[in-house]
Amino acid sequence: MKFAPAIRAAALCTAVALMPVTTAAIAQVEGRASPEFARLFATYQRIKASYVEPVEDEVLIRGAIDGMLASLDPHSAYIDGAAMERLTTMIDGNYQGLGITIQMEDGAVKVISPFRGSPAERAGIAAGDYITHIDGELIYGLEVDEAVAQMRGPAGSDVEVTIFRPGRADSFEVTVTRGVIELEPVTWELIGDDIGHISVNEFSADVGADVRGALESLQRQAPGGLAGLVLDMRRNPGGSLDEAVALSDLFLTDGQIVSQRGRTRRDSVFYEAETVYRGDVAEGLPIIVLIDEGSASASEIVAGALQDHRRALVMGERSFGKGSVQTLLPLTRDTALKLTTARYYTPSGRSVQEGGIEPDIRVPQLSDPDAERRQRLALRESDLRGHLINEIGVEDEGLERDRIDDPRFQLTAEELEAQGVDDFQLDYAVRTLRRTTGISLASRER
Numbered sequence: 001m002k003f004a005p006a007i008r009a010a011a012l013c014t015a016v017a018l019m020p021v022t023t024a025a026i027a028q029v030e031g032r033a034s035p036e037f038a039r040l041f042a043t044y045q046r047i048k049a050s051y052v053e054p055v056e057d058e059v060l061i062r063g064a065i066d067g068m069l070a071s072l073d074p075h076s077a078y079i080d081g082a083a084m085e086r087l088t089t090m091i092d093g094n095y096q097g098l099g100i101t102i103q104m105e106d107g108a109v110k111v112i113s114p115f116r117g118s119p120a121e122r123a124g125i126a127a128g129d130y131i132t133h134i135d136g137e138l139i140y141g142l143e144v145d146e147a148v149a150q151m152r153g154p155a156g157s158d159v160e161v162t163i164f165r166p167g168r169a170d171s172f173e174v175t176v177t178r179g180v181i182e183l184e185p186v187t188w189e190l191i192g193d194d195i196g197h198i199s200v201n202e203f204s205a206d207v208g209a210d211v212r213g214a215l216e217s218l219q220r221q222a223p224g225g226l227a228g229l230v231l232d233m234r235r236n237p238g239g240s241l242d243e244a245v246a247l248s249d250l251f252l253t254d255g256q257i258v259s260q261r262g263r264t265r266r267d268s269v270f271y272e273a274e275t276v277y278r279g280d281v282a283e284g285l286p287i288i289v290l291i292d293e294g295s296a297s298a299s300e301i302v303a304g305a306l307q308d309h310r311r312a313l314v315m316g317e318r319s320f321g322k323g324s325v326q327t328l329l330p331l332t333r334d335t336a337l338k339l340t341t342a343r344y345y346t347p348s349g350r351s352v353q354e355g356g357i358e359p360d361i362r363v364p365q366l367s368d369p370d371a372e373r374r375q376r377l378a379l380r381e382s383d384l385r386g387h388l389i390n391e392i393g394v395e396d397e398g399l400e401r402d403r404i405d406d407p408r409f410q411l412t413a414e415e416l417e418a419q420g421v422d423d424f425q426l427d428y429a430v431r432t433l434r435r436t437t438g439i440s441l442a443s444r445e446r
Contacts, residue, residue, distance in 0.1 A: 040064065073340050074103075075326050080335040081145075097152035098159070099181040100125060101237055107141040108132070113235045113294040115181065116201060123176040125163065127235070127294055132171060133162035155180045185239075186210040190218055194227040195430050200247065203239030203298035208246025212281055215250075228286040228433030230426065231302075234316060238297025241325060241344075248305040249276045251287065251312070255347060257305045260325055262342040269342075280311075286436055287312035288429040291357060292365070296320035303357045304346035314359045315429055323353030361432075366409065367416045367424040 044060060062078070069076045099118025102109050109131040114121040125131075133139065134150045142150075153159065157178050164171045185207050188198045196218035198211055211231075219226055238244075241260070248257045252273035260269040289303050289312045300319050306312035325342040345351050408428070411419075421427045 069337075069339075073324070075322070075324060075338070076340050077338045078335070079328075079338055084334055084336065095152060096155045096180050097148075097178055098125070098161075098176055099179065100151075102131070102144065102147065104142070104144050104147070105130075109139055109142075109147045113237060116187075116199065116235065118181060119176050119179045123161075123174045125161070125174065125176070126165070128166060130164040130166075131161055132164050133160075135160050136162075153178050186214055188214040188218060190221045191230075191430055193223050194225075195433055196222070196226050196229045197232060197426065197430075198229065199232040200236055200299070200302075202236060203243040203247075205240070205243070207240070207243040208250060208276060211247055212250055212277070215282060226285055228288070228430075228436070229282060230288050230290060230429045230433070231306075231312065232290045232426065233295050233299040233303065234290050234292040234425070235294035236296070236299040237294065237320075238299055238322065241298060241301070244298035244301040245271045246276045248302050249273050250281045251306060252309055253280050255309055257347065258301045259345045259347075260342045261345065267342060286433055288433060289314045290316045290425055290429055291319045291359060292317045292425075293320060293356075295357070296322040297324075300352045300357050301344060301346075304350065304352060307357065307360065308347040308350075313361065313432070314357065315361050315363045315432075316359050316425055317362065317364065318358055319352070319356035321352055321354045321356035323351050363425050363428050364409070365423075365425050366411060367413055367422055367427075 044064075047055060047060060065078050069078055098120040099115040100120040101112040101115070103112055104110070111120075111125060111127055111129045111131065113127045114125050131139065131147075131151075137150075139147055139150060151159070151161075155178055158175055159178060160173055160175050162171050162173050185202045185204045186198065186200055188196065191197050196215065198214045198218070200207060200211060215229070218229075241258075245257050254273050257271045257273055259271070260267075262268060287306065289306055291299065291303050291314060295303065295316075296319065300322065303312075303314050303319065307314045323343055323345075324340045325344055326338050327341040329337040329339055331337060343351055343353060408424075416422075416424055
């Protein structure tokens with residue numbers, strides 16, 4: 001997440017500090033207030049005077065702040081206490097719980113994505129599921145932090161979660177054993193002895209440097225050198241814009257990576273390659289980028305930059321479509337606004353807001369027996385209430401290119417399992433890299 005310049009944050013803090021928080025303070029500015037503010041003050045007065053029970057100023061002011069931000073877009077929010085702690089934990093630490101990203105939708109808890117290898121994923125909880133009960137207790141109408149608190153608990157403890165999955169007639173229960181959720185932003189493996197697979201799970205601090213370290217480690221492990229690289233950003237919800245730029249810069253020698261455009265010209269920022277790293281650290285190694293409907297924000301910046309510069313082939317499913325930038329604007333020592341301050345654009349000038357990044361080759365996750373239904377019911381930015389509209393007018397339908405004619409796309413999940421394929425998208429990317437480079441693992445000398 002990109003932090004605002006200090007002067008900008010300070011200006012906003014001053015404005016908030018001058019906001020009336022008591023009846024006396026409001027009365028002092030009432031005569032100078034706009035008609036809209038006067039209406040807000042009149043509502044405040046009526047509630048204070050006539051509501052069935054006394055109401056604290058803090059409750060009303062917090063409600064007004066939440067209401068203002070909710071009227072803007074789904075990503076702007078007031079952050080304090082538990083929310084600030086949760087944000088810090090997600091960026092820097094670990095916690096004990098289920099390992100899922102959630103958001104509140106009309107009072108219900110909706111799963112955005114389970115973390116890879118998390119207890120939630122192992123238990124079968126999937127993106128798009130609704131969690132309705134925890135240990136038999138209804139969790140409807142809560143704040144997101146209250147819902148998160150109910151799901152967290154000591155590692156090793158069991159929790160029964162009731163799931164409503166769109167497309168199924170009845171809810172069902174799953175038992176999840178909580179674990180220590182280690183937030184590993186970058187993991188990697190060598191597939192066979194020639195293909196590197198780097199998974200970028202989130203864009204927290206030092207992701208660019210971590211990916212470079214992962215690539216160097218893979219190059220040392222590959223006995224005959226790497227034939228190709230799969231950069232896997234499926235189910236990556238995003239994070240730091242600066243780290244997305246740093247990661248893109250690893251593989252680009254020149255040109256623009258992304259542009260950030262706000263309300264005025266002075267709010268526009270253009271990020272260029274070779275700012276962090278000099279040259280392509282992979283030295284032209286063929287790259288395939290994997291994305292899906294859970295790839296958002298910073299993930300889309302990287303995919304869009306490498307796609308526009310033709311540095312990588314993008315495979316998978318259309319991404320989430322979050323083309324906006326949020327800036328953390330401190331208010332006090334332990335409160336801040338997470339405010340949408342700009343849209344971002346790929347090097348060719350594309351805005352991914354609503355439409356997302358369209359893969360060069362659409363590859364469904366055929367190893368998932370529910371893949372077709374999941375795609376039909378997938379949650380994207382365009383499904384969120386109050387989302388920013390793409391000013392270019394991108395239509396939500398027909399954005400994905402037809403997948404190529406390949407007989408393997410006709411295989412069922414059961415047939416793939418019999419062949420030992422548990423991740424069809426990754427398997428297809430690896431096979432494509434080997435075909436592209438003319439290397440057959442079976443024929444290589446050991």
